[in-house]
Amino acid sequence: MQLTLWTYEGPPHVGAMRIATAMEGIHYVLHAPQGDTYADLLFTMIERLQKRPPVTYTTFQARDLGGDTAELFKNAARESFARFKPRAMLVGASCTAELIQDDPGGLAKALDLPIPVVALELPAYQRKENWGASETFYQLVRALAKPNPQPDRTGENTETKKPRCNILGPTALGFRHRDDVQEISTLLASMGVEINVVAPLGAAPEDIAQLSNADFNVVLYPEIANLTAQWLQRNCNQPFTKVVPIGVKATRAFIQEIATLAGLDADGALRGCDARASWYARSVDSTYLTNKRVFVFGDATHAVAAARVASEELGFTVVGIGTYSREFAREVREAAKAYGVDALITDDYLEVEARVAELQPELVLGTQMERHIAKRLGVPCAVISAPVHVQDFPARYSPQMGYEGANVLFDTWVHPLMMGLEEHLLGMFKGDAEFHEDAAPSHLGGAAMKEAAQATSEAIAQAAETSAQTMATHWGTDAENELKKIPFFVRGKARRNTERYAAEKGVALITVETLYDAKAHFGR
Amino acid sequence: MSILALIRINPENQGCANAPVLRERGQHEVFCGLTGIIWLHRKIQDAFFLVVGSRTCAHLIQSAAGVMIFAEPRFGTAIIDERDLAGLADANAELDRVVQQLLARRPEIKLLFLVGSCPSEVIKLDLARAAARLSTKFAPSVRILNYSGSGIETTFTQGEDACLASMVPVLPKSDATAGTEILVVGTLADVVEDQFVRLFRQMGMDSVKFFPPRHADGLAAIGPNTRFLLAQPFLADTSKALENRGARRVAAPYPLGIEGTTLWLQAAAQIAGVGHARFEMAIAAARQRASAAVARSRPQLEGKRIFFFPDSQLEIPLARFLARELGMRLVEVGTPYLHRQNMAEELALLPQDTMLSEGQHVENQLDRCLEAQPDLVVCGLGLANPLEAHGLTTKWAIELVFTPIQGFDQAADLVELFTRPLVRRLRLAA
Numbered sequence: 039m040q041l042t043l044w045t046y047e048g049p050p051h052v053g054a055m056r057i058a059t060a061m062e063g064i065h066y067v068l069h070a071p072q073g074d075t076y077a078d079l080l081f082t083m084i085e086r087l088q089k090r091p092p093v094t095y096t097t098f099q100a101r102d103l104g105g106d107t108a109e110l111f112k113n114a115a116r117e118s119f120a121r122f123k124p125r126a127m128l129v130g131a132s133c134t135a136e137l138i139q140d141d142p143g144g145l146a147k148a149l150d151l152p153i154p155v156v157a158l159e160l161p162a163y164q165r166k167e168n169w170g171a172s173e174t175f176y177q178l179v180r181a182l183a184k185p186n187p188q189p190d191r192t193g194e195n196t197e198t199k200k201p202r203c204n205i206l207g208p209t210a211l212g213f214r215h216r217d218d219v220q221e222i223s224t225l226l227a228s229m230g231v232e233i234n235v236v237a238p239l240g241a242a243p244e245d246i247a248q249l250s251n252a253d254f255n256v257v258l259y260p261e262i263a264n265l266t267a268q269w270l271q272r273n274c275n276q277p278f279t280k281v282v283p284i285g286v287k288a289t290r291a292f293i294q295e296i297a298t299l300a301g302l303d304a305d306g307a308l309r310g311c312d313a314r315a316s317w318y319a320r321s322v323d324s325t326y327l328t329n330k331r332v333f334v335f336g337d338a339t340h341a342v343a344a345a346r347v348a349s350e351e352l353g354f355t356v357v358g359i360g361t362y363s364r365e366f367a368r369e370v371r372e373a374a375k376a377y378g379v380d381a382l383i384t385d386d387y388l389e390v391e392a393r394v395a396e397l398q399p400e401l402v403l404g405t406q407m408e409r410h411i412a413k414r415l416g417v418p419c420a421v422i423s424a425p426v427h428v429q430d431f432p433a434r435y436s437p438q439m440g441y442e443g444a445n446v447l448f449d450t451w452v453h454p455l456m457m458g459l460e461e462h463l464l465g466m467f468k469g470d471a472e473f474h475e476d477a478a479p480s481h482l483g484g485a486a487m488k489e490a491a492q493a494t495s496e497a498i499a500q501a502a503e504t505s506a507q508t509m510a511t512h513w514g515t516d517a518e519n520e521l522k523k524i525p526f527f528v529r530g531k532a533r534r535n536t537e538r539y540a541a542e543k544g545v546a547l548i549t550v551e552t553l554y555d556a557k558a559h560f561g562r
Numbered sequence: 563m564s565i566l567a568l569i570r571i572n573p574e575n576q577g578c579a580n581a582p583v584l585r586e587r588g589q590h591e592v593f594c595g596l597t598g599i600i601w602l603h604r605k606i607q608d609a610f611f612l613v614v615g616s617r618t619c620a621h622l623i624q625s626a627a628g629v630m631i632f633a634e635p636r637f638g639t640a641i642i643d644e645r646d647l648a649g650l651a652d653a654n655a656e657l658d659r660v661v662q663q664l665l666a667r668r669p670e671i672k673l674l675f676l677v678g679s680c681p682s683e684v685i686k687l688d689l690a691r692a693a694a695r696l697s698t699k700f701a702p703s704v705r706i707l708n709y710s711g712s713g714i715e716t717t718f719t720q721g722e723d724a725c726l727a728s729m730v731p732v733l734p735k736s737d738a739t740a741g742t743e744i745l746v747v748g749t750l751a752d753v754v755e756d757q758f759v760r761l762f763r764q765m766g767m768d769s770v771k772f773f774p775p776r777h778a779d780g781l782a783a784i785g786p787n788t789r790f791l792l793a794q795p796f797l798a799d800t801s802k803a804l805e806n807r808g809a810r811r812v813a814a815p816y817p818l819g820i821e822g823t824t825l826w827l828q829a830a831a832q833i834a835g836v837g838h839a840r841f842e843m844a845i846a847a848a849r850q851r852a853s854a855a856v857a858r859s860r861p862q863l864e865g866k867r868i869f870f871f872p873d874s875q876l877e878i879p880l881a882r883f884l885a886r887e888l889g890m891r892l893v894e895v896g897t898p899y900l901h902r903q904n905m906a907e908e909l910a911l912l913p914q915d916t917m918l919s920e921g922q923h924v925e926n927q928l929d930r931c932l933e934a935q936p937d938l939v940v941c942g943l944g945l946a947n948p949l950e951a952h953g954l955t956t957k958w959a960i961e962l963v964f965t966p967i968q969g970f971d972q973a974a975d976l977v978e979l980f981t982r983p984l985v986r987r988l989r990l991a992a
Binding site for chain 2: 039040041042043044045047048049051052071072073074075076077078079080082083086087088089090094095096097098099100102103114117121132133134137138161162163164166
């Protein structure tokens with residue numbers, strides 16, 4: 039049993055819903071008690087979809103448990119087939135139905151429906167949402183795709199025949215999936231690559247059957263599509279992409295990878311194309327971004343990509359990285375090594391909060407959970423990954439991938455920060471009524487209260503670390519006053535470094551001198 | 563999947579007491595009782611709600627609450643995993659460990675609810691015994707109670723009913739020789755409670771108590787001298803539990819709208835022996851204010867057709883208010899559950915021949931709704947945008963539960979919840 043206040047991922051059947059809702063002509067019959075229909079609102083309210091998710095819930099109640107819940111399931115499957123006329127059906131159980139062991143797959147089979155029926159086994163007490171999405175997509179492809187060792191391209195004019203790929207991974211309720219697909223489709227088209235099928239987003243069962251009719255697969259979201267891509271590689275001889283094109287460098291590497299897979303010349307695609315973000319990062323006004331301390335947390339793919347962009351394309355220093363995707367912990371640990379930090383692999387947001395408080399980063403790149411953590415701690419934050427929120431479905435075009443995605447990253451990550459000159463002025467002059475050290479960046483409303491956030495931050499940081507070492511030392515009044523002149527965003531770190539220095543040197547009373555000795559000792 | 567039954571009872575009665583009710587069975591597009599935690603944890607300020615359930619339960623509460631992340635919420639989920647399913651003895655030990663961990667972290671908590679869920683009910687995890695066991699361990703600083711908010715047993719607001727019913731046995735016993743005491747039962751916004759307290763004082767009723775309390779130590783004493791007045795229509799089990807302790811219900815419509823509020827206050831006043839003149843004087847100013855405010859909005863709603871999907875059990879009192887005070891026409895009034903006794907006064911006030919439905923077969927109901935093309939649809943969050951996309955105008959039902967709507971000074975706010983979607987549609991169309 040695990041005490042959980044907020045979760046990063048829903049149960050695995052929500053992952054299955056993300057696949058079903060992304061697709062056309064599919065219906066998911068879910069054996070589930072009353073109340074599980076809450077999941078519909080994720081799609082209709084958060085993503086603002088205009089249609090209901092194609093899901094029928096059996097809605098069993100306590101009084102049914104003694105009776106025939108299996109019959110309830112069969113009726114639901116029969117009725118939804120008649121009403122919605124799907125061309126393929128998914129059947130499965132939510133957490134409670136898993137316990138009553140009605141075997142939706144067997145029951146559906148007994149109905150002998152004239153369409154493919156895919157039975158999902160999604161262990162709700164072991165697995166989570168992304169795993170459920172991945173498994174559902176995989177089972178669906180296994181059931182519907184026609185294994186075909188060689189793409190059937192006979193009869194095509196070999197002169198005009200273009201290399202052809204599938205795009206795999208985008209789902210409903212995905213973080214910017216809608217826009218990423220558009221960006222990458224445009225990029226592929228500009229390279230002369232034809233897109234056979236995009237799946238699951240927008241695909242019908244007939245499209246899944248056509249998956250094998252491509253030369254290779256583009257995997258945009260490994261959490262969702264790796265399993266399927268591996269199966270397609272084994273059974274349809276389709277290699278798949280490993281680079282996720284987030285950031286300028288990754289986009290260029292992606293183009294290179296596509297060119298290799300498609301037998302094209304990459305130079306053409308690489309020439310003349312670049313993101314405005316690259317120049318913005320090089321422009322002198324961005325100098326102040328150098329070594330900004332950033333903490334990264336999200337699903338594995340987005341976290342690894344964000345850390346790389348932060349470090350290599352914006353000149354930030356990655357002080358921490360983590361993920362809630364345990365299935366991809368290895369990839370994140372490897373990335374962490376490159377930054378000389380320990381990866382935080384957890385789905386407990388309190389642990390993430392303690393780490394952020396301890397590290398005192400100047401910017402958090404995280405999920406909506408980290409946005410709240412950062413808000414509490416008074417640290418700027420930008421959202422880079424699911425779990426999603428209504429704000430993660432912007433009305434405007436806002437991809438994360440490709441060149442335009444790199445531009446979006448630059449804007450959204452730099453915007454929450456204090457601008458360079460403003461930061462300098464704060465370092466030089468203190469205590470002006472409007473323009474003071476604890477004010478938020480002026481372009482973000484200025485007067486925001488930071489004192490409370492600072493207190494919270496310090497309390498959490500102190501609770502998080504064993505403060506035994508700081509007990510032996512205490513602060514002189516002069517040193518305390520001097521500390522207050524240090525801008526908020528580095529003050530916590532200055533305090534802790536000084537205390538650490540004092541403890542190491544056996545200094546009992548911290549003076550102004552100790553403060554500056556520590557500053558010189560740790561440098562920045 | 564649908565079981566349709568038309569039940570006709572007692573044709574002599576007035577209003578809708580004799581109206582046929584369409585009973586349906588199928589997919590219910592409603593929340594389970596766990597959702598009540600969202601407002602209950604704000605109401606009782608030193609209580610913590612620990613759901614013993616699955617990841618789905620945690621995800622539900624989080625999603626239903628939007629992402630209103632408070633500093634640290636006073637609710638959480640002990641997520642059952644595979645090992646807990648393997649052996650129940652271990653599950654109990656695990657639960658004890660989680661409670662220990664939680665209470666160590668939150669020393670300010672005085673009342674802890676172990677909230678049962680669908681999985682905990684199905685595996686028959688005995689939370690009543692767990693609560694008793696843990697109570698002994700943490701007494702007297704923390705009291706530990708349990709109730710079920712599971713979807714297999716409760717629909718949305720029935721979670722509050724189950725929660726309040728679980729508190730009734732621990733209410734102190736009142737002094738048997740004392741005079742009649744009045745207890746208002748059901749969660750009301752603090753601002754609404756304070757307004758009612760002022761109105762009661764003006765009638766000379768100084769000792770009206772409220773349940774649930776704002777703090778765990780504010781439990782009202784009850785006994786045979788207690789007369790209780792329901793502020794919410796969904797409290798069937800709580801009523802029964804209170805009656806078992808000797809308290810008696812004061813029958814009244816619910817305090818929604820001017821008429822409902824007047825009759826509700828009047829029922830209390832009569833029990834307290836407040837004279838008619840004093841009662842009228844006490845409420846005159848507030849009622850007049852409300853009448854003027856409601857009258858201003860009437861033209862926007864008069865003659866408009868409204869359709870209620872089942873959600874909170876507030877549907878019948880709301881329909882009564884909209885029909886009688888604003889002249890709306892009721893196309894269908896769905897309720898998840900119809901408690902005839904606690905709803906008798908409301909049913910009597912509903913226009914005759916109102917189409918009532920109980921339970922749900924959401925597909926059939928959507929067919930009826932789309933066929934009827936009402937001017938306004940009250941429905942859950944899963945249905946609202948898809949219906950808007952069909953060109954219908956909707957009002958989220960959940961907002962009617964999360965907004966202070968009871969009493970005179972909220973009557974106009976309540977009207978506004980219904981006029982706003984219509985005004986908005988007109989504005990955007992212009």
